[in-house]
Amino acid sequence: MFKSLTAPKAGAEPLAAAIRACRTHFIWAAVFSALVNLLYLAPTIYMMQVYDRVVPTGGITTLVLITIVAMLALGTLAALDWLRTRLLVRAGLRMDKMLAPAIMARVVDAQGKPQSTQALREFDNVRTAVSGQGVMALFDAPWTPLYLVFCFLLHPAIGVLTLVGGAVLFLLAWLNERDSRPRLKRAIQSSNAAYASQDGMTGQTEIVRALGMRQASINRQLHQRHSATSQYADAQFSGGKYSGAIKFLRLALQSASLGLAAYLAVKGEMSAGAIIAASVLLSRAVAPIEALVGAWPSLVQARASWTTLQELFASTAGVDKPRTALPAPRGLLQVEGIAVRLPGTEQPQLKGVSLTLNPGQTLGVVGPSGSGKTTLARVLAGAQSPTIGTVRLDGAEYSARDSDDLARHIGYLPQNPNLFAGSIKDNISRFASSIGVSAEAVDAGAVAAAQAAGVHELILRLPNGYDTMLGPFGQGVSAGQGQRIALARALYGSPALLVLDEPNSALDQEGEVALMNAILQAAARGAAVVIIAHRAGVLQRVDRLLTMKDGAVQLEGPREDVLAKMRAAAPPVGARPQ
Known part of the structure; x- marks a missing residue:
């Protein structure tokens, strides 16, 4: 994804340069995400130690020591999570500093090209996505296999349940993306057209009133707004059924993992502490997939907005080319x-x-x-x-x-x-x-x-x-x-x-x-x-x-x-x- 955003495209080099300038922010955010996901294992390990070591032996000293270690791990997790959030917000601010002036200049020089009318709003969609939960879900998703490995270490049956459940969740997420992408694209286009029409009417309110077009203009705006909101609602309804199915499946998998772990514990194939650990690990393994489904509309909109900005920059490529300073003209x-x-x-x-x-x-x-x-x-x-x-x-x-x-x-x-x-x-x-x-x-x-x-x-x-x-x-x-x-x-x-x-x-x-x-x-x-x-x-x-x-x-x-x-x-x- 990063490579596709930074790939050179004629005229759109400033956009790619802004992404490259934020590369350090993204790299460190990815590093901190790796550490955060490792530290998410701390509660699972803590529970296993409590049930398997402290409770059977009554070891209060052990309880105190592992509690201190767990608190340190959770404190570090919170700090790293806060740092990666700040890094992504800083990346958004840096992109704004680098691109907002260039985008405004391109809008002025676009001479009425369609993609220029909402350029800053499109950029805000990208900046919000970069600073939001969607990007963090993308950074967390690659660590799902880590939790899957730990599930297999607890017991192969728990691992198989997590693997099959994760595959079904991924299939639902893919179906959601395939179904919602065209709907969201149409909704975004309708919304942009409605905003552009509204801006045009706002700039001519005196003429609208003088010509008796007030109610006609309001009705026209309401019709365009209704069309846009209806298409957004259609996209949300479509995504909602997948989100509901994913949430049901996640909760069902958690319950199934508890039941399966309890059965294995009764059979003597797992410890009592592993029962809760199995549920927590499975939940953590599928959480990034659910987060991605929830953030997918904003990521799709950001991608579409980025494409629109690339088209704007490509169509105004001559704005930034270097020019030799010429003497003041006489007027020929x-x-x-x-x-x-x-x-x-x-x-x-x-x-x-x-x-x-x-x-x-x-x-x-x-x-x-x-x-x-x-x-x-x-x-x-x-x-x-x-x-x-x-x-x-x-x-x-x-x-x-x-x-x-x-x-x-x-x-x-x-x-x-x-x-x-x-x-x-x-x-x-x-x-x-x-x-x-x-x-x-x-x-x-x-x-x-x-x-x-x-x-x-x-x-x-x-x-x-x-x-x-x-x-x-x-x-x-x-x-x-x-x-x-x-x-x-x-x-x-x-x-x-x-x-x-x-x-x-x-x-x-x-x-x-x-x-x-x-x-x-x-x-x-x-x-x-x-x-x-x-x-x-x-x-x-x-x-x-x-x-x-x-x-x-x-x-x-x-x-x-x-x-x-x-x-x-x-x-x-x-x-x-x-």
Whole structure:
């Protein structure tokens, strides 16, 4: 099992490395498990000595001495059991320290891949299994033969009873695993889908209430939850019948061993002390099997979660590859035949788009809804990777830079401002203080960006200025204020490329003037600027214009030339469509 978890798999090396880093914890836990299982023999030996030596002879001194030895053995057993539990908990903590940051990074870079939605929850399943009773049952199971040997030493008949009973228990455990595995897999998938849907609804509660979808959403969530819980119940019912059979068989075997040992003692083939010892040894021999059956659902879920994490890491393998540090770009944007086809869609969202934008130039992108403008903006901003083609900044492919390093040189304003819970200053500075940027640098950068966006005075009029706290999704400011703050965020750090998607959709006249000034100032300092817009006001001063339809470029060139071609292609006023 350990070898399968640490086997190298393309892209999933960090997962295997984390398991290898915990190898010492697992080895010592296995060593302590061996000692614990040896010391579990102490009560059996103690009882045999009491019944076979102390009681017949009345040896009080012997009783005291063997009691002291037994107490020391049991104390050592308890200490070792506590130590192996701590070791496994420490292994879980070490895995969390090593993998949680990497998993979060992969989730951010997964770009909506299905296995990314519940990645941390999947990891918690693995960490809990590593730190729980299931792994200890796995460590105890190999010592079942030791107890079997002692059963044969007591009497061959006791050994045969234990061997046959253990084989039947193992068969029941195997049947349980075979029956419950597909049921648990379906239940886990349904549960993950229900959680993902619930998270999506929670993030849109205002829209749900405003559209009168409250009860419909609740009913939908309850239906998905009921489906998941029903499948879990089905798996538990299936496992329950095996657990009940295993418990019955274990108790029956204990009673049978007592009866058999009593019969052998009456026949003179065993001592009286061996009667209780036989029952204890048989119980201890089959205990790990019963523990494994009880812990099996969590182990199966952990295994499935580990596979999901491996798929996530394999699909985002390029995130951690080493990259040569490149100089800051000037703003030369080159788009070479890019196409985008999102998963689950039949038609591509972009088809063979190519363009070049020099530093200091501004490009306006227009087209009807569904023409691919927003998808193009996402690709240019680095938020979406093209399915085919390449996007370059100063000649270097986007993938040649680390995603955070690339984002430092790109300012992106999406259609929805998507502000985060935190202060306005944190939102503008992209939470730079969380990665060690000094408070002075953050303050200066946030104020400079706000001034460039023309929103500095607006922020100062808020109750706590730049320290005004926003709720999730920017709660606390109006849509127009949020869009202007998001523009300041896009301008933070004076990026070489600005990508603005519908930047004036929620702005009043004052805000639109401030937007236009910000665009012209960014172009004046040498930034390339791409503006997607429906309202023509913000496009009056652009250098170039690009029109799109059905994901493809229709026209692209100097603004006046494109406008002239559009006017020439437009049907005369009053003409009937053919």
